[in-house]
Amino acid sequence: MPILVQKFGGTSVANAEKIRRAAGRAIEAKKRGNQVVVVASARGQQTDELIADAKEVHPNPPKRELDMLLSTGEQQTVSLLAMAIDAMGHKAISFTGAQVKIMTDDSYTKARIQSIGADVIRGKLDDGYIVIVAGFQGMEAGGNITTLGRGGSDTSAVALAAAMGADFCEIYTDVDGVYTADPRIYKKAVKMKQISYDEILELASLGAGVMHSRSIEFGKKYNVTIHVRSSMNNNEGTYITHEVPLLEGILVSGATIQKDLAKITLNSVDNKPGNAARIFEHLAAAKVVVNDIIQTEISADKANVSFTVGKSDLLTAQEAIEKIRKGVHCDSVFVRENIAEVSVVGVGMRSHYGVANMMFKALADLKINIEAITTSEIRISCLVDIKDAIKAYETVCDAFELDKTVEKRNQPK
Amino acid sequence: MPILVQKFGGTSVANAEKIRRAAGRAIEAKKRGNQVVVVASARGQQTDELIADAKEVHPNPPKRELDMLLSTGEQQTVSLLAMAIDAMGHKAISFTGAQVKIMTDDSYTKARIQSIGADVIRGKLDDGYIVIVAGFQGMEAGGNITTLGRGGSDTSAVALAAAMGADFCEIYTDVDGVYTADPRIYKKAVKMKQISYDEILELASLGAGVMHSRSIEFGKKYNVTIHVRSSMNNNEGTYITHEVPLLEGILVSGATIQKDLAKITLNSVDNKPGNAARIFEHLAAAKVVVNDIIQTEISADKANVSFTVGKSDLLTAQEAIEKIRKGVHCDSVFVRENIAEVSVVGVGMRSHYGVANMMFKALADLKINIEAITTSEIRISCLVDIKDAIKAYETVCDAFELDKTVEKRNQPK
Numbered sequence: 004m005p006i007l008v009q010k011f012g013g014t015s016v017a018n019a020e021k022i023r024r025a026a027g028r029a030i031e032a033k034k035r036g037n038q039v040v041v042v043a044s045a046r047g048q049q050t051d052e053l054i055a056d057a058k059e060v061h062p063n064p065p066k067r068e069l070d071m072l073l074s075t076g077e078q079q080t081v082s083l084l085a086m087a088i089d090a091m092g093h094k095a096i097s098f099t100g101a102q103v104k105i106m107t108d109d110s111y112t113k114a115r116i117q118s119i120g121a122d123v124i125r126g127k128l129d130d131g132y133i134v135i136v137a138g139f140q141g142m143e144a145g146g147n148i149t150t151l152g153r154g155g156s157d158t159s160a161v162a163l164a165a166a167m168g169a170d171f172c173e174i175y176t177d178v179d180g181v182y183t184a185d186p187r188i189y190k191k192a193v194k195m196k197q198i199s200y201d202e203i204l205e206l207a208s209l210g211a212g213v214m215h216s217r218s219i220e221f222g223k224k225y226n227v228t229i230h231v232r233s234s235m236n237n238n239e240g241t242y243i244t245h246e247v248p249l250l251e252g253i254l255v256s257g258a259t260i261q262k263d264l265a266k267i268t269l270n271s272v273d274n275k276p277g278n279a280a281r282i283f284e285h286l287a288a289a290k291v292v293v294n295d296i297i298q299t300e301i302s303a304d305k306a307n308v309s310f311t312v313g314k315s316d317l318l319t320a321q322e323a324i325e326k327i328r329k330g331v332h333c334d335s336v337f338v339r340e341n342i343a344e345v346s347v348v349g350v351g352m353r354s355h356y357g358v359a360n361m362m363f364k365a366l367a368d369l370k371i372n373i374e375a376i377t378t379s380e381i382r383i384s385c386l387v388d389i390k391d392a393i394k395a396y397e398t399v400c401d402a403f404e405l406d407k408t409v410e411k412r413n414q415p416k
Numbered sequence: 417m418p419i420l421v422q423k424f425g426g427t428s429v430a431n432a433e434k435i436r437r438a439a440g441r442a443i444e445a446k447k448r449g450n451q452v453v454v455v456a457s458a459r460g461q462q463t464d465e466l467i468a469d470a471k472e473v474h475p476n477p478p479k480r481e482l483d484m485l486l487s488t489g490e491q492q493t494v495s496l497l498a499m500a501i502d503a504m505g506h507k508a509i510s511f512t513g514a515q516v517k518i519m520t521d522d523s524y525t526k527a528r529i530q531s532i533g534a535d536v537i538r539g540k541l542d543d544g545y546i547v548i549v550a551g552f553q554g555m556e557a558g559g560n561i562t563t564l565g566r567g568g569s570d571t572s573a574v575a576l577a578a579a580m581g582a583d584f585c586e587i588y589t590d591v592d593g594v595y596t597a598d599p600r601i602y603k604k605a606v607k608m609k610q611i612s613y614d615e616i617l618e619l620a621s622l623g624a625g626v627m628h629s630r631s632i633e634f635g636k637k638y639n640v641t642i643h644v645r646s647s648m649n650n651n652e653g654t655y656i657t658h659e660v661p662l663l664e665g666i667l668v669s670g671a672t673i674q675k676d677l678a679k680i681t682l683n684s685v686d687n688k689p690g691n692a693a694r695i696f697e698h699l700a701a702a703k704v705v706v707n708d709i710i711q712t713e714i715s716a717d718k719a720n721v722s723f724t725v726g727k728s729d730l731l732t733a734q735e736a737i738e739k740i741r742k743g744v745h746c747d748s749v750f751v752r753e754n755i756a757e758v759s760v761v762g763v764g765m766r767s768h769y770g771v772a773n774m775m776f777k778a779l780a781d782l783k784i785n786i787e788a789i790t791t792s793e794i795r796i797s798c799l800v801d802i803k804d805a806i807k808a809y810e811t812v813c814d815a816f817e818l819d820k821t822v823e824k825r826n827q828p829k
Contacts, residue, residue, distance in 0.1 A: 019472035026473075053492070059432035060439075061499040068502070071495035071510050075488035079466070082484035086474040089481070097484050101514075102559055146515055 006128070006169040007037040010044075010138065010160035014177045015234035016080050017047035019087075025175070025234065026087035026095075029133050033093065038128040040167060042138040042160040043084055045076025066111035070140070070150045074099070077137035077156070084135050095133040098123065100140035100148070105159065107141035107149045114141055114149035115217075116158065119166035136163060154215030161218040165225030172222070172229050174214065179233035180240035181206070181213050183405035184258045189397055191406035195256065196239070199246045202256045205348040205382045219243065246350055253412065254358050255349035255403040260396040262343045262389060263314040264294065266375065267324065271334035274306040278331050282308060282324075289323040291316045294344070295377045295384060308333075309375060311344065311386065342374055343392035345399055346384040359383050365402035371395050419541070419582040420450040423457075423551065423573035427590045428647035429493050430460035432500075438588070438647065439500035439508075442546050446506065451541040453580060454548040455573040456497055458489025479524035483553070483563045487512070490550035490569070497548050508546040511536065513553035513561070518572065520554035520562045527554055527562035528630075529571065532579035549576060567628030574631040578638030585635070585642050587627065592646035593653035594619070594626050596818035597671045602810055604819035608669065609652070612659045615669045618761040618795045632656065659763055666825065667771050668762035668816040673809040675756045675802060676727040677707065679788065680737065684747035687719040691744050695721060695737075702736040704729045707757070708790045708797065721746075722788060724757065724799065755787055756805035758812055759797040772796050778815035784808050 009032060011025045025043070033039045045053075053072050057064040064072075081097035088095035104120030127134045138156025141149050151158050157174060164172035181203065184192040198206075200223035207216050213231060222229045222243060232240025272278055279298065286293055294311040301307055312320045317340065324336055352358045359376075362383055366373060371394065374386040387395045404412040422445060424438045438456070446452045458466075466485050470477040477485075494510035501508035517533030540547045551569025554562050564571050570587060577585035594616065597605040611619075613636035620629050626644060635642045635656060645653025685691055692711065699706055707724040714720055725733045730753065737749055765771045772789075775796055779786060784807065787799040800808045817825040 019469070022473055056432070056492070056496060057499055060435055060496050061503040064499045065502050068495045068498045068508075068510055071498075071512075072492055075491050078488050078491075079469070079485055082481045083469060083473050085481045085484075086470055086477045089478050090474040097481060099484075099561075148512075 004036060004038050006040065006164075006167045007032050008040045008042060008160050008164040008167065008169050008172040009175060010042040010156060010172065011084075011175045011234060012156065012177070013044040013047055013049070015175045016043055016084065021234070022080075022083050022087050023091075026084055026091060028175070028234070029084075029088060029095075030091055030093050033133055039133045040124060040128070040163055040169070041081075041084060041133060041135040042156055042163060043077060043080040043135065044138050044156040045073075046080050049076040049079075067147055070111045070148050073150050074137070074140040074148045077139050081135040081137045088133055088135075093133060094131050095135060096127055097135040097137070099137050100159070101142035101146070103136055105136075105141035105162070107143055107151070109143040109145070109147070109149065111149055113152040114143065116141060116151070116162045116221075119162060121166045124163075124167065151217075154218070157215035157218035158221060161221040161225075161227050161229060164227045165221055170228060172227050174229060174231045175234035176213075176231065177234065178213070178231075179236065179238055180231055181243075181257070183256070184396070184400045185260060188260060188393060189258075189400045189405065192400070193406060193408055195241045196408065197242045197244055197247065198256055199350050200243060201246070201381055202348050202350055203243050205346075205379065206257055206259055214243070253349060253409055254351040254355050254361070255347045255405070256351075257349075258345065258347045258396065258400050258403065258405055260343060260345050260392060261294070262392055264311045264342050264344055264386070265314050265317045265320075266309055266311045266339040266342055266386060267317075267320060268307055268309040268337040268339070269324070269333040270307050270337060271301065271305045272308050273332050274300060274304050279308065281331050282327055285323045285327050286320060289319050291320045291323060295375075297375055297377055311342070314340065339374065341389040342386050343389050343395075344384050344386050345392065345395050346382055347399060347403060348382045350381050352381050352383070361402055362399055365398045366395055369394060369398055371398075417449060417451050419453065419577075419580045420445050421453045421455060421573050421577040421580065421582050421585040422588065423455040423569060423585065424497075424588045424647060425569065425590070426457040426460055426462070428588045429456055429497065434647070435493075435496050435500050436504075439497055439504060441588070441647070442497075442501060442508075442548075443504055443506050446546055452546045453537060453541070453576055453582070454494075454497060454546060455551040455569055455576060456490060456493040456548065457551050457569040458486075459493050462489040462492075480560055483524045483561050486563050487550070487553040487561045490552050494548040494550045501546055501548075506546060507544050508548060509540055510548040510550070512550050513572070514555035514559075516549055518549075518554035518575070520556055520564070522556040522558070522560070522562065524562055526565040527556065529554060529564070529575045532575060534579045537576075537580060564630075567631070570628040570631035571634060574634040574638075574640050574642060577640045578634055583641060585640050587642060587644045588647035589626075589644065590647065591626070591644075592649065592651055593644055594656075594670070596669065597809070597813045598673060601673060601806060602671075602813045602818065605813070606819060606821055608654045609821065610655045610657055610660065611669055612763050613656060614659070614794055615761050615763055616656050618759075618792065619670055619672055627656070666762060666822050667764040667768050667774070668760045668818070669764075670762075671758065671760045671809065671813050671816065671818055673756060673758050673805060674707070675805055677724045677755050677757055677799070678727050678730045678733075679722055679724045679752040679755055679799060680730075680733060681720060681722040681750040681752070682737070682746040683720055683750060684714065684718045685721050686745050687713060687717050692721065694744050695740050698736045698740045699733060702732050704733045704736060708788075710788055710790055724755070727753065752787065754802040755799050756802050756808075757797050757799050758805070758808050759795055760812060760816060761795045763794050765794050765796070774815055775812055778811045779808055782807060782811055784811075
């Protein structure tokens with residue numbers, strides 16, 4: 004009998020009615036002939052509420068104890084889900100991460116899964132149970148409870164699918180799949196049927212926020228097809244898979260936009276080994292999240308170093324930079340506020356030339372100035388002024404026909 | 417270094433401020449030279465809220481899953497307590513019942529502790545930690561989480577004290593000890609310095625509700641002195657101990673009153689083996705809590721069977737009785753509503769005559785009629801009409817000088 008893993012996020016189990024709906028889905032999947040493993044997150048905003056409780060007694064709660072606290076959220080959900088399934092006349096049993104031996108390292112609050120003991124789960128599946136496992140949590144070798152960090156339930160689900168030899172992992176969420184572009188901005192965006200692990204990783208790191216990156220890495224490594232879909236309807240969502248010919252052929256799978264960025268440029272930095280490390284070490288210590296970094300030599304021993312940060316981090320970043328300037332010489336610091344980043348992502352770039360050109364031309368046609376450019380193997384990002392951001396995003400989406408499903412595009416396939 | 421176990425009930429950890437106060441107490445005890453183990457209950461009304469959550473998805477939640485759910489309440493408290501102690505600059509570590517191997521049978525929702533592995537706790541105590549253990553919960557042999565039933569945290573605490581070889585277990589609660597009588601009714605009641613395990617067991621079963629009975633049994637069996645005291649001040653509370661000469665000498669330690677009772681009498685029941693079992697089996701099946709039972713032969717083959725129930729159970733009890741009458745013949749059923757039970761408890765009854773007489777005389781002096789009498793080795797209970805209840809209680813308390821501490825009484829010591 005095939006094994007199916009279903010994961011329900013916090014919004015999909017936020018109240019009794021939604022818990023019953025999730026229970027109903029698990030039962031349907033079982034009736035269709037699957038052995039079903041369910042992974043669940045904490046209900047609604049509970050994790051945030053527990054963090055607030057912790058902050059009330061400790062400004063910086065010890066991480067081991069924080070994990071002890073936060074893991075209760077998922078434990079509550081899984082027991083309630085098991086009850087709901089029982090109430091509908093089917094056998095169900097819930098487990099904590101520790102009980103099914105989801106073993107992790109001891110990096111509390113951001114632990115990494117090392118192994119999963121599939122025996123307990125397999126035994127209960129063979130006895131006809133729907134098995135419900137608390138997401139987001141595991142146990143380190145000493146028996147202490149760990150958590151996997153934000154979005155960790157996705158990782159639990161895909162890792163469990165891998166450990167159980169499941170072909171599919173369904174991620175139920177409050178969106179009905181992955182879109183070619185942000186539908187709130189580019190109204191013509193369409194839902195993708197498929198996307199590759201590499202592409203979704205780029206999209207995720209650009210703030211598309213559909214799936215936890217580590218879960219995608221698990222899926223890629225262990226060959227688990229991930230199906231992102233809505234918990235509110237029965238529509239097919241988006242399958243995240245290895246690259247398939249259909250995907251390889253197209254130029255661009257999706258486009259993202261990040262607004263509220265600021266760019267900081269350090270002019271004429273001494274181009275000595277260790278200077279870059281020193282700069283970004285200080286920023287990391289100040290907990291500034293740095294997006295793109297651009298460094299270019301301007302002479303034999305001088306370089307300009309630029310990077311973007313979220314606008315909310317700008318002040319902290321500037322303070323950190325002032326400290327850096329005591330150790331790392333630079334002529335001046337230039338801050339550009341109010342910029343946005345428009346990116347396109349696609350594995351097709353690997354085999355097709357001219358993708359960058361298409362993007363630059365689309366922007367040039369509207370006389371939109373490009374402030375900076377960065378690229379990866381499957382991504383091109385352009386920084387533009389915030390006043391041009393929406394226009395830039397729409398024209399790029401149009402240029403790559405992101406309003407059409409893959410089959411209907413006129414580009415090389 | 418002596419080991420001290422401190423237990424904080426739900427009201428003593430209901431919010432951040434109270435958690436900090438409990439943390440402060442644990443630290444003080446450590447500074448006084450103890451190794452400190454803290455046992456905590458779920459915060460405030462949380463257990464009730466979780467039960468309500470469960471009822472929303474299942475009218476009669478499976479007990480294994482209910483324990484999985486309810487055990488999260490205590491887990492949250494212990495991690496928050498550990499954080500609070502850390503914030504005050506002392507080392508603390510929290511554990512679930514499972515993590516410190518509180519092994520129970522598999523009677524979910526009312527499991528009994530079978531053994532406790534003291535090694536983990538001892539190791540952390542020796543490393544200088546204050547160790548905080550989730551009360552109310554354990555683990556059965558298969559690794560499933562169990563709970564010990566209402567008030568189970570008391571049992572966890574005393575059992576841990578026994579397992580760790582602690583001489584004392586402090587129970588912090590919202591009352592400042594055990595009183596000779598209910599101070600809401602008998603204003604002159606005084607706090608007892610000491611009371612024996614046997615006496616508090618009788619008082620508990622009579623509704624005084626200070627401590628969970630099973631915890632007292634543990635204390636008695638393993639020689640743990642229990643100190644019931646207030647979490648709001650530093651006053652000495654009441655020590656629950658084995659009998660000591662001081663206690664043995666006095667006639668009566670305390671008095672209780674239970675109002676809102678009803679008495680049901682079955683007249684002329686066939687006095688055949690098995691009839692009593694049949695009657696009370698039916699009442700138990702209907703979940704009627706039966707207090708006292710009085711059976712007297714009225715002829716060679718007939719008996720009258722009386723018992724008291726809470727007024728709220730009266731209708732259910734009467735329905736059960738009607739069913740019983742099909743199988744167990746009786747001439748008539750007589751129901752006496754609106755009665756109360758006044759009881760006195762004291763180990764001194766074992767060695768002093770005339771205690772019953774003192775009680776009956778006190779009631780007779782006020783012309784209060786006694787509807788029924790039951791006794792145990794260390795208890796005498798009289799049923800009286802509800803209209804006489806307060807008066808009866810007060811006069812009995814006066815008769816046994818329950819307004820005075822033991823040392824000041826004029827009775828034989």
